[in-house]
Amino acid sequence: MSRFTKELRVIPEAAWIFAWFAYLCITVWLFFFVAPKDPEMAKLPRWGQALLIYGFMLLEVTWVVLIGYIYGDAKRRQMRYVMWTLLAIFVPHAIGMILYFILRDPLPKTCPSCGHVEKAKFPFCPRCGTLLQPTCPKCDKPLEPTWANCAHCGQQLPGPAPRATQNPSVAT
Ligand SMILES: [Zn+2]
Ligand SMILES: [Zn+2]
Structure with a gap:
């Protein structure tokens, strides 16, 4: 749930206001x-009409908020957020939205040494040169922090190996 509420904060306030105002x-x-x-x-009773209209139009709110999410999320990921927002709005049958979720870039990384935010695909911080993505000493391919061995070439890695042998219940 905390991850969900964190994602909700990506949606700009204006999108919520616009969605409910339009609703x-x-x-x-x-x-x-x-x-x-x-x-x-007119065949339906008045409460039936209300249920139908007020219920069905919640889809409109979902649609606007989803576009707001794409705007905020693409901006956070340093993608072309204006282009993606327009695609989400104007490409019919939600194809623009689906494409966005398939093609979106990974979240940018924050440099632990200088705080600069940079796209995840770069191995070094462009501002201070700190290594953001460790690479294999043998094959130079990017490593995941949890790996004890390189998944590309099988090279044993010095860093995370001791952690992997620890009892996870002890290590909170
Ligand atoms: Zn840096
Ligand atoms: Zn390797």
Whole structure:
């Protein structure tokens, strides 16, 4: 849940405000002005119309908030966020959104030594030269911090090996 609430904070406040404001306008308009004149809707009781309109239009809120998320998330990932937001809005059948979630870059890394935020694909911090992504001493390919052996060439790694033998229940 904490990860979910953390992700929610990526959505700009303006997206929430716009989503609920539009929701209010559309539902009031549909319920008070469209539904009473519509022959199909008139067959339903008034509470049934309300349920249908107010329930269905929650999709509109979800849609706007999702676009807000893509905007905030693409910005955080140092991607072309304007382009991705427009694709999410204008490509039909949510294809722009689906493409975004398939193609989005990994989260940028913060340099532990100078605090500079840089795209994850670079092994060194461009500001201070600190090594951000350790590489294998034998094959030079990027390593994951949990590896005891290089997954590319099998080279045994000195760093994380002692940690791997520790009892996980003791190491909190
Ligand atoms: Zn740095
Ligand atoms: Zn290797």
